Amino acid sequence: MALNNHEDARLVQQETAVGAGIQILLLALLGTATGLGPAGWVTGLAFAIATWALLSRALHRARLRSFGAANRVTLSRTVLVGGVTALVADSFDSAPPVPLLVGLTAVALFLDCVDGKVARRTGTSTALGARFDMEVDAFLILVLSVYVSTSLGPWVLLIGGMRYAFVAAARVLPWMNTPLPPRMARKTVAALQGVCLLVAASGLLPLVANLGVVLLALGLLVWSFGRDVLWLWRTERARTAAAAEAGAVREVSVTQPVAATVAASVAASVTAPAGEPVEAMLGAAQAV
Template structure:
């Protein structure tokens, strides 16, 4: 059994390395198609190496014996996000090919709804898969925010940076790390961010319309995060009150 687990873990690590290799291949294709400059290449390579290193460590710590079909979908999506990231980095020296940029981003957004369904249908849902999916989503939103902010202003970065600010705040206030109840509204708001940012990035609307679309996305995100933070704060008060009550009961007893 130990040998089987070791063999399975080795295969999982090979799949993560294969993902990094496919990422580099995609960069080569993008480079030949767009004449991508050093900034795009360097950013894409850093993304490939960093994502491979972080994912490999997470896989090792979770002791997965099989990577699973859902994680393969997410890994493919991460590869596309790496390509989008390289194009955004390269955009500071000139606009990327809009059709290619929109196509890569759109496929990455569509696949966001696929990996979860695959995990549920194949019974391969895992904490690692959920975290992997969330991190890929968050990074894509951050990258799109950076791209759109070049046209609309730095306020757009609030969309991409909000989750990372939440994670940083949780280090100061641990009650923010408590699990949240499932919410369809939260999922819908998260999905809207990528779609609205892609609309703004595509340039199909006038600048004022783009600003309005992104402002709506930001307002929805603020509402969603605010609602969750308020719920977590109330839960933390309940937990503290229950703890204080148990202390008083033990003293009285």
């Protein structure tokens, strides 16, 4: 049994290595087709190595016996995101091939709608798969916001950086680590970020229209994150109030028996001069 588990783990790790190899192959194709410069090559290779290392470590911790069809779709999308990253990095030195950039991004966004359905239909949904999918989405939005910011301004980086700012804040404020309830609105807003940034990156619309589209995306994102942070804050306040109330009730429940015991002990220890209890003396006084 242990041997089979070891073999399964080795096969799972091999799939991540295959993904890294396909990523390098894509970079070679981009280099041939577009003359990818040093910045693109370095960034693309760094992305491939980092993805392979992080994913391998996560798979080792999760001890998955199979990589799964849904994760394969997400890994394919990761390869495309690596190509987009290389093209965006190279765009700072030379004009990027916009149609190729848009094409790779469009396919990556389409596959984002596929991996979740595959996971549900095959019954292979895992916490690792959901995290893998979310991180790829977040990084693609970050890369697109970097590219669009060169034409619309640095404020566009707020779109790509907001999720990472949320994660950083959660490290300082533990109450922000509370699991959020699933909401379709959150998923819809996240999907719209990629679509809006893709439209702006394509250059098909006038500058003013691109500005409006990206502002709409940012507004929706601020609303979504703001609602989640407010829910987390209210949940923490309610939890703190409940804990304080429970502590007060526990303190009263402990104090009352102790006080009663002490009172009974005092009453039992005090006796009348003739050896009669206090209760007898009180009864006699009342009779007089």
